Amino acid sequence: QVRLVESGGGLVQAGGSLRLSCAASGRTVSTYLMGWFRQAPGKEREFVAAISYSGSSTWYAASVKGRFTISRDNDKNTVYLQMNSLKSEDTAIYYCAASQGGSYYYYGSYGHWGQGTPVTVSS
Numbered sequence: 254q255v256r257l258v259e260s261g262g263g264l265v266q267a268g269g270s271l272r273l274s275c276a277a278s279g280r281t282v283s284t285y286l287m288g289w290f291r292q293a294p295g296k297e298r299e300f301v302a303a304i305s306y307s308g309s310s311t312w313y314a315a316s317v318k319g320r321f322t323i324s325r326d327n328d329k330n331t332v333y334l335q336m337n338s339l340k341s342e343d344t345a346i347y348y349c350a351a352s353q354g355g356s357y358y359y360y361g362s363y364g365h366w367g368q369g370t371p372v373t374v375s376s
Contacts, residue, residue: 255365270338271372284306287303288303314358339372344373349366349367
């Protein structure tokens with residue numbers, strides 16, 4: 254069992270940057286494919302980015318590609334999401350999740366979730 258705790262969210266102006274962190278405990282993240290999802294008010298949870306077990310492969314939603322970067326440090330048991338050029342439509346609660354298999358973009362593939370960290374982008 255792995256426990257995930259996100260941090261780094263907050264209020265930022267459009268065009269600004271934030272770096273989210275996801276600290277894992279209980280089990281090493283190197284045994285999980287890791288992903289970030291987000292949920293805006295009144296909308297369904299959506300895929301943002303994912304990273305393979307070793308970090309050699311990454312995947313992004315079209316809406317964030319080129320602006321967001323997912324990375325992982327398995328030695329620190331932590332996954333990151335660097336968010337640049339933020340837009341108002343990026344406003345959401347961001348969730349870190351861990352998967353042991355399945356489609357990286359499908360929330361149902363992830364069996365472990367953090368509590369979420371809010372990101373608000375003001376225009």
